[in-house]
Amino acid sequence: MASGSAKVGAPAVPVPGVWFRWSWFRAAEAGAAVLLVLLMGVPVLFLLVSSFNTAAPGQAAVYGLQNWTRAFTDPGTLSALWMSFLIASVRLVPAMLLSVLVAWLISRTDMPGGNTLEFLCWMAYFVPDFPLVLAWILLLDPNFGFLNTLAAYLPFVDAPIFNPYSFWGIIWVHTSTNGIWFKVMLLTPVFRRLGAALEEAARVSGADTWTTLRRVTFPVLSPMILAIAALSFIRGLESFNTELLLGLPAGIYVYATRIYDYTRSEPPGYGEATALGSVFLAVLAVLAFYYQKYLRGKRKFTVVTGQGYSTSRVQLGKWRYVALGGCVLYFAVMMVLPLAFLVIGSFMRRYGFFSIKSPFTLAHWQNLLGDPIFLVSLKNSLVIASLTAGAGIVLYSLVAYLIVSKRSVAAPVLDFLCWLPWVVPGILMSLGLLWLFLATPLRSVLYGSVWGIALAMTIKDSPVTTQAFRAAFLQLGPELEEAGRVSGASWWCTYRRILLPLLAPMIATVGILNFGSAITSVSTPVLLYSAQSRPLAILLLEYSFTGELERAAALGLLITALICSMMLVGRKLGLQLTQS
Amino acid sequence: MMRGKTIVAFAAIGSLCLATAGSAQTWEKEWKETLAKAKQEGKVVVATSPDPIMREISARFKERFGIAVEHLAGRSSQLASRLRSERQAGVYTVDVFMGGIQTVATILYREKMLDPLKPALVLPEVTDAKKWKKGKVWFVDPEEKYVARPFSTVSGLLHFNTDFVKPSELATAKDLLNPKWRGKISSEDPTTPGSGSNTAARIYAQMGEEFMRKLYIEQRPMITRERRQLTDWLARGTYPISFGAHDTDVDKMKKEGFPLQEIFGFPDMPPALTGSPWQLVLMAGAPHPNAAKVFVNWMLSKEGLQIYARGEEAATLRTDVDESFLPPERIPRPGINYFDTFDWEWTVSGKEKVRLRLKEILGR
Numbered sequence: 001m002a003s004g005s006a007k008v009g010a011p012a013v014p015v016p017g018v019w020f021r022w023s024w025f026r027a028a029e030a031g032a033a034v035l036l037v038l039l040m041g042v043p044v045l046f047l048l049v050s051s052f053n054t055a056a057p058g059q060a061a062v063y064g065l066q067n068w069t070r071a072f073t074d075p076g077t078l079s080a081l082w083m084s085f086l087i088a089s090v091r092l093v094p095a096m097l098l099s100v101l102v103a104w105l106i107s108r109t110d111m112p113g114g115n116t117l118e119f120l121c122w123m124a125y126f127v128p129d130f131p132l133v134l135a136w137i138l139l140l141d142p143n144f145g146f147l148n149t150l151a152a153y154l155p156f157v158d159a160p161i162f163n164p165y166s167f168w169g170i171i172w173v174h175t176s177t178n179g180i181w182f183k184v185m186l187l188t189p190v191f192r193r194l195g196a197a198l199e200e201a202a203r204v205s206g207a208d209t210w211t212t213l214r215r216v217t218f219p220v221l222s223p224m225i226l227a228i229a230a231l232s233f234i235r236g237l238e239s240f241n242t243e244l245l246l247g248l249p250a251g252i253y254v255y256a257t258r259i260y261d262y263t264r265s266e267p268p269g270y271g272e273a274t275a276l277g278s279v280f281l282a283v284l285a286v287l288a289f290y291y292q293k294y295l296r297g298k299r300k301f302t303v304v305t306g307q308g309y310s311t312s313r314v315q316l317g318k319w320r321y322v323a324l325g326g327c328v329l330y331f332a333v334m335m336v337l338p339l340a341f342l343v344i345g346s347f348m349r350r351y352g353f354f355s356i357k358s359p360f361t362l363a364h365w366q367n368l369l370g371d372p373i374f375l376v377s378l379k380n381s382l383v384i385a386s387l388t389a390g391a392g393i394v395l396y397s398l399v400a401y402l403i404v405s406k407r408s409v410a411a412p413v414l415d416f417l418c419w420l421p422w423v424v425p426g427i428l429m430s431l432g433l434l435w436l437f438l439a440t441p442l443r444s445v446l447y448g449s450v451w452g453i454a455l456a457m458t459i460k461d462s463p464v465t466t467q468a469f470r471a472a473f474l475q476l477g478p479e480l481e482e483a484g485r486v487s488g489a490s491w492w493c494t495y496r497r498i499l500l501p502l503l504a505p506m507i508a509t510v511g512i513l514n515f516g517s518a519i520t521s522v523s524t525p526v527l528l529y530s531a532q533s534r535p536l537a538i539l540l541l542e543y544s545f546t547g548e549l550e551r552a553a554a555l556g557l558l559i560t561a562l563i564c565s566m567m568l569v570g571r572k573l574g575l576q577l578t579q580s
Numbered sequence: 581m582m583r584g585k586t587i588v589a590f591a592a593i594g595s596l597c598l599a600t601a602g603s604a605q606t607w608e609k610e611w612k613e614t615l616a617k618a619k620q621e622g623k624v625v626v627a628t629s630p631d632p633i634m635r636e637i638s639a640r641f642k643e644r645f646g647i648a649v650e651h652l653a654g655r656s657s658q659l660a661s662r663l664r665s666e667r668q669a670g671v672y673t674v675d676v677f678m679g680g681i682q683t684v685a686t687i688l689y690r691e692k693m694l695d696p697l698k699p700a701l702v703l704p705e706v707t708d709a710k711k712w713k714k715g716k717v718w719f720v721d722p723e724e725k726y727v728a729r730p731f732s733t734v735s736g737l738l739h740f741n742t743d744f745v746k747p748s749e750l751a752t753a754k755d756l757l758n759p760k761w762r763g764k765i766s767s768e769d770p771t772t773p774g775s776g777s778n779t780a781a782r783i784y785a786q787m788g789e790e791f792m793r794k795l796y797i798e799q800r801p802m803i804t805r806e807r808r809q810l811t812d813w814l815a816r817g818t819y820p821i822s823f824g825a826h827d828t829d830v831d832k833m834k835k836e837g838f839p840l841q842e843i844f845g846f847p848d849m850p851p852a853l854t855g856s857p858w859q860l861v862l863m864a865g866a867p868h869p870n871a872a873k874v875f876v877n878w879m880l881s882k883e884g885l886q887i888y889a890r891g892e893e894a895a896t897l898r899t900d901v902d903e904s905f906l907p908p909e910r911i912p913r914p915g916i917n918y919f920d921t922f923d924w925e926w927t928v929s930g931k932e933k934v935r936l937r938l939k940e941i942l943g944r
Binding site: 075144211226265270351371439442447531545 | 612623629630631632636639643650651652653654655656657658660661662663665668669671673682683697755771772773778802804805806807809811815816818826828829832833836837885903932940
C-alpha cells in the first residue's frame with residue numbers, strides 16, 4: 001500500500017532530528033529500498049517473467065501470452081473470481097465491526113476479563129485451521145452433525161438446520177477460524193495506546209460514548225483499522241483451504257482454488273497460476289490508491305504526545321457485564337466449541353466416531369511424541385520462529401520508521417514492496433523464493449536450511465509487521481523525539497529510551513505474531529525445507545496428507561500450546577518494557 | 581568319440597563354473613567397493629511421499645548398512661518442481677526419487693533428470709530373473725533402463741457399505757447408474773491429478789464417455805479432495821458408495837466393525853492394475869551416488885519391498901515376497917486381461933486428455 005501517510009497532518013517520529021543526519025537517513029532509506037527490492041521484488045519478478053515463458057518445461061525459454069490467455073479463458077475462472085470477492089467481502093464486514101468492538105471493549109473500557117479474552121484471541125488464531133474445519137463438520141454436518149442431532153429433538157425442527165457445505169457455512173466457519181482473532185490481536189495495542197485525553201475532551205464537550213467512538217476514537221485509529229481491513233480482504237481472497245473442504249461438495253469454487261489447481265497439475269502450471277495471481281496485484285493497487293488518498297487527507301492520527309498521557313478507561317457501568325456476557329458467548333460458540341471437539345478428536349481412535357468400541361485412546365499422542373522426526377522438527381521450528389520474530393522486529397520497525405518519515409522520498413516504494421509478499425499466493429511466493437535462494441551465492445547457507453526458511457518467513461510477514469509498526473509510529477507525536485534531541489540524547493538513545501518503550505506493546509504483538517506464523521505456516525517453507533530443517537508445520541502437513549488426522553490434531557494442539565507459552569513470555573516482556 | 585564328448589562337457593561345465601565364480605567375484609567386488617564409498621558419503625537423500633513407512637525404511641537401512649536416509653517428503657509434483665529449479669541452478673540435492681508414474685514419466689523422464697537405474701542394480705538378489713514374476717526387473721520407460729516398477733496390485737474401483745447397499749445391487753457397472761444411487765455416491769475430485777482422476781480416466785477408457793457423463797453428472801456424486809471425508813462418509817453411510825477411499829483407511833474402519841466391501845471390477849468392466857505406491861528412479865547428478873546405488877539395490881530386494889508391501893498393502897512383482905497378508909483379489913492372476921492404469925503410454929498421452937475432457941464436461 002503506498003504511503004504518503006503522514007506527510008500532511010501530523011505524525012511523529014517521522015521528523016528525524018538533525019542528529020540523525022541527512023546522509024545517514026538517506027543511506028538507511030536507500031539500503032532499505034535495495035534490500036526490499038531484492039527480498040520482495042525479485043521473487044515476484046522471477047514469477048512474472050516465468051509466467052510469460054511458454055516453452056515446455058526443461059526447454060529453452062520462449063515468451064508469449066499463452067499462459068495468461070489460457071488462465072483467463074479457462075471456463076469457471078471468472079465465476080470463481082466473483083465467488084472469492086463475494087466470500088471475502090461478506091466475511092470481512094461483520095468480522096471488522098466485531099473486531100473493533102471487541103478490541104475497544106478489551107482495551108478502552110472497564111469490562112472485566114479483557115486480558116483473558118485477548119489471550120484467548122491469540123490462542124484461537126494459532127490453532128491450525130484444518131482440524132478446526134473438520135471439527136465444525138462434526139458439529140454441523142446435515143447427516144451426523146452434533147448440533148443438528150441436538151436440534152432434531154426440538155418439536156418444530158423436522159430437517160437439519162445447519163449445513164457447513166454451503167456459502168453461509170463457509171462464512172460461518174471462516175468467522176470461527178479466521179474471523180476476529182487476528183484483527184483483535186493487532187487492534188488491541190493501538191487502542192491501548194490511545195490516550196484518554198481525546199475521549200475525555202469529547203465527553204467534556206457533551207458527547208456520549210457512541211458519539212465519542214464515532215467522531216474521535218475510530219477516526220484517530222483509522223490507519224490501523226483500514227490497514228487490517230485491507231490485509232484481511234487480501235487474505236480472504238487468497239483463502240482456499242476451508243473452501244476446498246466445504247465448498248467443493250457444494251460446487252463452490254473460489255479463485256484461489258483455481259490457482260492451487262494449476263500449481264498441483266502435472267507438470268505444474270506455475271505460469272497460469274502467476275497470471276491468475278496478478279489479480280491480487282490489481283486489488284492491492286486499488287486499495288493502495290484509496291488508502292493513500294485517505295491518509296493524505298487533513299487528518300491527524302497522533303495520540304501520544306509530550307503533553308501528558310492518560311490511559312483511563314471508559315466506564316460502562318452495568319453494561320460492562322452485558323458486554324462481557326456477549327464476548328463470552330461469542331468465544332464459547334466460535335472458539336471453545338470447535339476447540340473442544342479438536343481436543344477430544346486427538347484422543348479418539350477415529351476422529352468423530354463415538355459409537356465404535358472403546359473410542360478413546362492415548363495412542364496418537366504417544367505416536368506423536370515417539371516420532372523420531374518430532375523433536376528435530378520442534379527444534380527447527382523454535383529456531384525458525386525465534387529468528388523470524390527477531391528479524392521482523394528489527395527490519396520492519398526501521399522500514400516503518402522510514403515510511404512514516406516526512407523526509408522520506410522512497411516511502412511509497414518501500415510501502416508497496418512490503419505488501420508484495422501477500423499479493424502472491426503462498427506456494428508461488430515459495431517458488432519465487434526458491435529461485436531467489438538458488439540464484440544467490442548464499443544458496444549454500446539459505447537453501448534447505450532453517451536460516452533460509454526464517455528469511456522466507458520474515459519476508460512473508462512484511463505486510464502485517466510493517467503496517468503494525470507504521471500505525472504505532474503514526475500515534476507518536478514529534479515532540480517526543482524532539483524532547484530527546486533537546487536533552488542532548490543521541491538518536492539511538494532516544495530510540496531506545498523513548499520510542500522503544502512506547503512501541504513495546506506493538507513489538508511484543510508483532511514478535512509473537514511472527515513467531516506464531518513462522519511455526520504454523522505451511523505454504524512458505526514447503527519448497528524450501530530439507531530433511532534436516534523440516535519444521536513442525538510440514539510434519540503436520542505430512543500427517544494430514546497421509547490421513548492421520550488424529551495425530552495431526554494432537555500436533556496442532558501442541559503447536560498452539562507452544563505459541564501460547566511464548567505469548568505469555570512475550571507479553572510479560574512487552575509489559576516490562578512499557579513500564580520501564 | 582564318447583570320451584571326446586565327455587571332455588567337452590566337463591570343459592563346458594568348468595567354464596560355466598569359472599564364469600559364475602568370476603561373475604560372483606565381480607559383483608561382490610563391485611558391491612564391497614560401492615558400500616565402502618557409500619559409508620564415506622554417509623547418507624542418501626530420498627524424495628518421496630510423506631509415507632509413514634519411510635520411518636521404518638530409514639531405520640532398517642541405517643541398521644543394515646550404517647548409512648542414514650534423509651527423507652524429503654512431499655507431493656510428487658511439488659518435489660519435481662523443486663528438483664527442476666535446483667537443476668537449473670546447478671544444484672543437486674536428491675539421490676533417489678520414489679514417486680507416481682505421472683510425475684516420473686511426464687516430468688523427470690521427459691526432462692532428462694534421470695540416470696539409468698539398470699546398470700546400478702548389482703545384487704544377485706535383485707538381478708536374478710527367477711526372483712521376478714516378469715522374469716526381470718520391470719523397467720517401464722521406452723528405453724527400459726530408467727524407471728523401475730516393482731509393484732502391480734489389482735486396483736480397487738469402489739467401496740460400499742453393505743448396511744446400505746446389498747452386494748447384489750451392484751452386480752454390473754451399469755448398476756451404478758441406477759437412479760436409486762443418485763446423491764448416494766462420493767468421489768475424489770476427478771478433475772485434479774490423483775486417484776480421483778485416475779479412476780475417472782479408467783472408467784472413461786473402459787466404459788466410454790456417455791457412461792462417465794451419466795455417473796459424474798446425472799448421479800450427482802459428492803466430490804471432495806479430502807481422503808478422510810470419503811472414508812468417514814462411507815462408514816457412516818452418508819454416501820455409501822465411494823470412489824477413491826484409500827484402502828488403508830477403509831481397512832482401519834473394517835477393523836472397527838464397519839461393514840465395508842470393495843469392488844475391483846464388474847463383468848462389464850474388467851479389473852485394473854496399479855503400480856502404486858511408487859516407481860523407482862535414480863536422479864542424474866546424485867550427490868551421494870554410491871549410497872544411492874546401495875539404496876536402490878536394497879529397496880528392490882526382498883527385505884526392502886516387503887516393508888513397503890505390508891505398509892501399503894500392495895503386491896510386489898517379486899516372487900519371494902510373502903503376500904499372505906493381502907486379500908487374494910488384490911493379487912493379479914494369470915489369464916486375466918487387466919487394464920493397467922500405470923501403463924506408460926496411457927500415462928503420457930491418454931490420462932491427461934481424459935482429465936481435461938472431464939473438466940470440460942463438468943464445466944470446471
